[in-house]
Amino acid sequence: MYRCQPGRFSRHNLSMDRVETLICGAGIAGVAIAYELAVIRGRHNILIVDPEPPLSVTSDKSTECYRDHWPDPAMRRLMSRSIERMEELDAKTGHRFRLNRNGYLYVAYTDEGAAQLEGSNLSTDVYKFCGEFPYLKSNPKAFLKVERAGWLTAQQLGAYLLEAARERGTRTLRDRAVSIDGRQCRLESGQEIQFDRFVNAAGSKFVDVCKFVDQNYDIEREWHRKFAIRHSGVPRDAPLIILADPIRLDWSQETKIELRNDPRTRPLTETLPSGAHFRPEGDDWLLLLWSIGVEVDEQLHYEATLRACSRLLPSLESLIERPPKPVIDGGYYVQALDNRPVLGEIEPGFYAMGAFSGYGIMAALGAAEIVANDMLGLGHDLDFSPTRLPGLKPGGDHGQL
Numbered sequence: 001m002y003r004c005q006p007g008r009f010s011r012h013n014l015s016m017d018r019v020e021t022l023i024c025g026a027g028i029a030g031v032a033i034a035y036e037l038a039v040i041r042g043r044h045n046i047l048i049v050d051p052e053p054p055l056s057v058t059s060d061k062s063t064e065c066y067r068d069h070w071p072d073p074a075m076r077r078l079m080s081r082s083i084e085r086m087e088e089l090d091a092k093t094g095h096r097f098r099l100n101r102n103g104y105l106y107v108a109y110t111d112e113g114a115a116q117l118e119g120s121n122l123s124t125d126v127y128k129f130c131g132e133f134p135y136l137k138s139n140p141k142a143f144l145k146v147e148r149a150g151w152l153t154a155q156q157l158g159a160y161l162l163e164a165a166r167e168r169g170t171r172t173l174r175d176r177a178v179s180i181d182g183r184q185c186r187l188e189s190g191q192e193i194q195f196d197r198f199v200n201a202a203g204s205k206f207v208d209v210c211k212f213v214d215q216n217y218d219i220e221r222e223w224h225r226k227f228a229i230r231h232s233g234v235p236r237d238a239p240l241i242i243l244a245d246p247i248r249l250d251w252s253q254e255t256k257i258e259l260r261n262d263p264r265t266r267p268l269t270e271t272l273p274s275g276a277h278f279r280p281e282g283d284d285w286l287l288l289l290w291s292i293g294v295e296v297d298e299q300l301h302y303e304a305t306l307r308a309c310s311r312l313l314p315s316l317e318s319l320i321e322r323p324p325k326p327v328i329d330g331g332y333y334v335q336a337l338d339n340r341p342v343l344g345e346i347e348p349g350f351y352a353m354g355a356f357s358g359y360g361i362m363a364a365l366g367a368a369e370i371v372a373n374d375m376l377g378l379g380h381d382l383d384f385s386p387t388r389l390p391g392l393k394p395g396g397d398h399g400q401l
């Protein structure tokens, strides 16, 4: 797999002390806005600062999926545009990002789960389901196939955006932004950079970087894990498959008592949220995820996720008693209360490109367009603007997938 070369990230370069745009963060958000400004808008003198190698913090931990199925019309608009741009670039680069159209499949076996499903492809045709998905548990109450969805190689997308921006003169510096005074940013090394525009693309540190300009937002961070196991019981062209039912897990009597006795693990014996999901990866891997809304250790979380996914995929049942050792990674979802990203001007010269929750890969190209328009005076998108944040009430699509 391609990795951006850390060595190309210079440590010190004092000639960089004045830039037009200073981008804080070299995750997918930072490289997407650099690409947008340098390649699409023809802007010059762009510098990305990050203490870590590019695309190495959250942006290489994702499930790399995308979908245009969003209940929130503003999110649907953002994702449709973003997907359109990913598709164009994938075609232009000879399918470099290996973007597929495997789709998403939401499956409900209960009335409660079925009531949550909405969409033009909603079906209750169990014969069709069993014919198309013979490896899944049969007889769902309803299922929904999202066609404009699938996954891609996020590392390749990010690497391409960064390479293209670098070819147009964008520079990168291995350092951390620590404060802002007027139009001057102080870095951890002591270097000071003057800028005309600053973009906060700091991922899980988005809120901390907003504090540089005295903005304190009610934005949450939540740790999400991903489990990978070797399992070939799913065709490689299967969709991302999601259980739409809230469920109670079947633990052995002994384990149930143990879990109940600890207030931290007791919720695992109660009804847990819908959304357990999996997809095939590579030749024989399966990625499993489930946001259970409870802080438990990773082994317990893995076992719960395996059990939940086995409700959809019976071939996992034989693994429950002796679960194979998974590869585990994860990262923070950074979420505004309405679960939309925060895009655009916060203060004159200070722009937000953050709060990408569980959809930052699929949203990056659309979001970069919105932020660049705002920076260049070409329009301010109120649906995503930081101005909506004060007084915001919880709501919106959960955006976990």
Ligand SMILES: Cc1cc2nc3c(=O)[nH]c(=O)nc-3n(C[C@H](O)[C@H](O)[C@H](O)COP(=O)(O)OP(=O)(O)OC[C@H]3O[C@@H](n4cnc5c(N)ncnc54)[C@H](O)[C@@H]3O)c2cc1C
Pocket: 024, 025, 026, 027, 028, 029, 030, 049, 050, 051, 052, 053, 054, 055, 056, 057, 058, 059, 060, 061, 062, 063, 064, 065, 066, 175, 176, 177, 178, 201, 202, 203, 204, 205, 209, 224, 225, 226, 329, 330, 331, 332, 333, 353, 354, 355, 356, 357, 358, 359, 360, 361, 362, 363, 401
């Ligand atoms: C388990 C999991 C599954 C996911 N699945 C999907 C999916 O299927 N599809 C999808 O679209 N998204 C998915 N996501 C979400 C997606 O990965 C994120 O939304 C996205 O990677 C966020 O990108 P970012 O650039 O904002 O943050 P990051 O990738 O975290 O980059 C932020 C960068 O800012 C740097 N930084 C922080 N503070 C400073 C500072 N003071 N100075 C300089 N640099 C700084 C950090 O070092 C980091 O490199 C998933 C996430 C997780 C955790």
